[in-house]
Amino acid sequence: MSFIFRRSQEDTTDSPKEDSAIDDSADVSEVLSPPPRHVEKRSSFLGRLMSGARTPSPSPKSGEIQATSSTNSINSLPPLPPLNLVGYKNSTKHRLLDEELAGNIRNLVPARLQLFDEWTLVYSLEQHGISINTLYRNCDPEYQLQQLKKKRVDKGYGDAIIRNMVVGASGPYNSYETKRPQGYVLIVKDEKNSKFGCYLNENLKIMDHKRYYGNGECFLWKCETYDPQLLSHNSNPNLIDFDSESTPSSPSSRTATRFKAYPYTGINDNIIYSNHNFISVGSSNGQNGLYIDKSLYKGVSCGCETFGNEILNTSDPGARIGRFKIMGLEVWRIGTLE
Known part of the structure; x- marks a missing residue:
């Protein structure tokens, strides 16, 4: 290529040697070329x-x-369609997820999941009882698919038979495709009415051996109440902050709620670990970003390198460990089963 480039430069340079090489018997129009025109460069x-x-x-x-x-x-x-939160019973009094909180979380989940306009409640402390085994069972996509098919049977026997006759549907679980895009949102409400939790790219499951799972799409989040007059901008570069509406509490002071998110830092791979005794999200130096024990009643939140987070629950300034009692817990699925 360099040889061709040098030849092209020599051909475009007027020199006596090139003029002497022109044959007098040749047609002048074939030898001489018109002067180069100025061509306007198009953007x-x-x-x-x-x-x-x-x-x-x-x-x-x-x-x-x-x-x-x-x-x-x-x-x-066009903007994303409004979310439809499915799964609450009419008798459920304490509902942790609302449209505003769901919208803040939706803005940070992967783009392929933002298109889903329906979130499904798979576990609720109030609706399903206090049991970590029930939580794991309800988070299992195969169990969710089985429950979905039971609803179809209740809806109409003939409709269920026709759906099961689809090619490739050989059983209640075999028709499930594990590559379906899904995500899970865990929400905790403590005794101080603070809301916090995490987004997980996989369903919570029991790991027989100590092995972390999950990927960099996971993140921690919390809803924080603060006084705008006393606000000092946080210097945490890993923090994503969204202010919500301010609510005046008195003529002299105002309170507001803001949504904070802590994405994956990449420092370590200690993203999700869960077993029969606890659920932990984020870990470094023996501290967890979010820790929930098997009773689903006690929890701890600490700063960890996995997400570079602050303490998720409301605690005293300068505290290194945030202990809390769980008053409500919910797990929501983003994405379809089939």
Whole structure:
């Protein structure tokens, strides 16, 4: 390639040697080339996409008009549809998840899961009882699929038979595809009415041997009440902060609630570990970002390198360990089973 480049430079340079090499008998029109014309350089599609309609051309061409229209369509993408929270019973009085909190979490989950406009409650401390084994069972996608098929049988026997006759459906579990995009949101409410939890890319399960699972899509989060007048901006670079509506408590003071999220740092791979005795999310130096014991009543939150988080539950300033009592716990599934 370098040889071809040198030859092209020599061919475009006027020199006496090249003039002497011209044959007098040859046609002049075949030998001499017209002087190079100045060709206006057309901006690339990326450049037009970045500039948009701010720098319109005085005489736009058809291609440029199409690029501008495509830019406007990109900037005017429709918002995500509102979420539909499915699973609460009419008798459930204490509901931990609302549309505002779900919307804040939805903004941080992977894009492929943001498109799902229905979240399903798979476990609730109030609806399903206090049992860590029940929590693991309800979080199992195969068990969820089995329950879904039971509902179909109750809805109509013929409809269930037709669905089971689909090619490849050889049993209640064999038709489940483990590659379905799913995510799980765990919500905890403590005795001080603080809400916090985590997003997990896999369902909680019992690990017979000590082995962490999960990937970098997981994150911790909390809802924090604060006084805007006393707010000092946090210098934590790993913190994602969303302010919510401010609620005046008195003429002289105001309180507000903000949503904080702590994404995966990549320092270690201690993301999720769960067994018969506890559930832990994030771990470093013997401390867990979120720890829940087997009774589903006591928990601990500490800062850990996995997520670079603060203490999730409300605690005294400067505290290194946040202990809490669980008043409510829920697990929600994002994504479909089939």
